Amino acid sequence: MVLYPSDPADGRVRVVVVEDDNANRLFFADYLTFTGFEVLALPHGLDLEQQLKAFQPQLLLLDLGLPEIDGYTLLKQIRSSPVWRHLPVVVVSGYAFAEDQHRALALGAQRYLVKPVPLQQLTQTVYAVLQLPQSRDCP
Known part of the structure; x- marks a missing residue:
């Protein structure tokens, strides 16, 4: 199991959306909480690095079409950060063009999901990226 940067005391994996x-x-956020994750849901990426520092997540789910600062810029900032460069990032975006997918993956996203995302696919992706065993009871 790969968790970054630290394992939570209660064993729950922290995810920022x-x-x-x-x-x-x-x-x-509701679905991931239901499946056992601790979730911090943010409406924008302003001050994202401060939010990451306070929450210490093991995964970031990132939309690309955000107000003020887009997901591409946030991904660049995360990958240039000495603290967060290895944080797994899964892009969940309505941008369905291959060009957008290639760009996000080239910037360091581990996976790219196109909305609307089936919940089972979201869960499987989170488990796969974090290398977590998925129990048969998981949705």
């Missing part, structure tokens, strides 16, 4: 659409943000 950065999604500007309220319905999607709440949906992802």
Whole structure:
């Protein structure tokens, strides 16, 4: 199991969701919480590095089409940070073009999911990226 930067005391994996659409943000956060993750859901990427420092996540789910600062810029900032450069990032975006996918993966995203994302695919992706064993009871 690969967790970064530290294992939480209660054993729950921490995930940050950065999604500007309220319905999607709440949906992802509620579902991931239901499946056993501790979730911090943010409507934008402003001050993301400070939020990461305070929450200490093991994974970031990142939308690309964000207000003020887009997901590509955030991904560049994360990969240039000495502290967060190895944080796994899964892009969850409505941008379905191959060019967008290639760009995000070239910037360091581990996976790219196109909305709408089936919940089973989201869960399987999170487990795979974090190298967590998925129990048969998991949705």
